[in-house]
Amino acid sequence: MASIKPEEGCFTIPSKCQICDNSSILKWMCSECDLYFCANCELKFHRKNKILSGHTKIDIENCDTENITEIIRKAEVEGVTCESHSKQKCDLFCKDCHNPICKICVSMGSHKNHELVSIEDIFKEKSIERKDFQNRIESSIKHCTQTANDLEYMLEKATEKYNTTRKNILCTERQLLSQTKEYFKSQVEEIKSEWENIEESVNKEMKKVDRVKGQLDEEDEILSQDITPFEVLTRKHQTNIFYKVNDSIFHKKLQQTFYTIIEETRRVTLTNEIGFLFELNLLKGPNFKQTASFETKCKSISKLILMDNSKAVIASYKDEILQRIQFEKSELKVEQEMSNTKIFDMDIMQNGDILLSVEECELKLFKENEIAEHAPFHPFSPLKTFGVHVNRENEIIVGISAGFPNEKDEVSKPGKIVVLNSKGSIKIKHEFDQGKYRDQLCVCPTRIVTNLDNTICFIDIYKKEYYGDGYDKK
Helix, strand or coil: CCCECCCCCCCCCCCCCCCCCCCCCCCEEECCCCEEECHHHHHHHHCCCCCHHHCCEEECCCCCHHHHHHHHHHHHHHCCECCCCCCCECCEEECCCCEEECHHHHHCCCCCCCCEEEHHHHHHHHHHHHHHHHHHHHHHHHHHHHHHHHHHHHHHHHHHHHHHHHHHHHHHHHHCCHHHHHHHHHHHHHHHHHHHHHHHHHHHHHHHHHHHHHHHHHHHHHHCCCECHHHHHHCCCCCCCCCCCCHHHHHCCCCCCCCCCCCEEEEEECCCCCCCEEEEEECCCCCCCCCCCCCCCCCCCCEEEECCCCEEEEEECCCCEEEEEEEECCEEEEEEEEECCCCCEEEECCCCCEEEECCCCCCEEEECCEEECCCCCCCCCCCEEEEEEECCCCCEEEEEECCCCCCCCCCCCCCEEEEECCCCCEEEEECECCCCCCCECCCCEEEEEECCCCCEEEEEEEEECCCCCCEEEC
């Protein structure tokens, strides 16, 4: 019997008779022989053969391709024979027994009170179900392939980090005093233990992905094969073979300390488990010289914007104060003060207005000695604004996040860097890095600047320390 192809509805009619291979005028199609032939061959061969004469033939001479497809499919379904009564065609399907049945089966009462439906209807339903299941299989194969690539990339990057960290630790060890050797040896062992744990976890997950992918490939190969309508109707699909990603595996990372390259030797005390004094080479900063100093009533200043050589705007996040000030010789004059104003970050626009980030879903605008109630900037709800910066093109760059990370969070909430035009509309969002596997870009971007080429640089608070009230930054 002819089979229903996986791509149901795709039939190609040959150009010549498939029996005599001469006539181009095709008249008949036998669904059981799966052959197209002319009227002459039907008379000479097909009709005269005792076995073939009983086959179901379809007159295709006056049908278009779409109608032929439907006729053939219908004929094949109607051609399903009963398992119990081999000479009978099945026209019903018993949902309770999960089998096609004939009229004799019904009359014998073996399916009394069972749910019976038309075999044509159930075939359509099963065909759609089969196609949907195959689509799920193929989608899951792509998912497994992507996950395997992500794990491979993670392993590659983690290996580089492991090798670099180990090299830095060993290099630093050689530069320190002899009493620190045991300390650095323990550091190497610690990072090795961490790495082995990560490597073992990733390799274990990769084996799991490969195993599941193999099962999916086998299932997909089976589903891609030509099968009979009876098999379509009776085959039960495995639903327990799909892979669920273990998200925690992607958040494993080395917790070792990174060391700074030598530039100028200084003696400093490092806070660590043993509290030794180390000779480390630290990066030398710019050689600034103090020319004047001024006292304010603020306990701390979180941001200062210089308006000109004698005026500035300062904000104290802890004191919740915003001030316009003027420098007068050795004194500082407060021209305006706004209390109960918790400014996280601010910057000045080209027209002199001050852009404020107050850890809300919208930016604020400080102009003409007051904070505007409704600023014309795109809202970021449910996320809040943190770092804010205006570049040379008068574009506004905003760091947004759900909030500071919590040490109880197993997975940090993702943040974004958003670029607005001067009118406050979004130009572009940066949520992932531009690498091959698009890792999360940031968690809570708190300070933002741009270089001469408009490259964006920012400070990100990416996790809360396990000890103390501080945060880890990068």
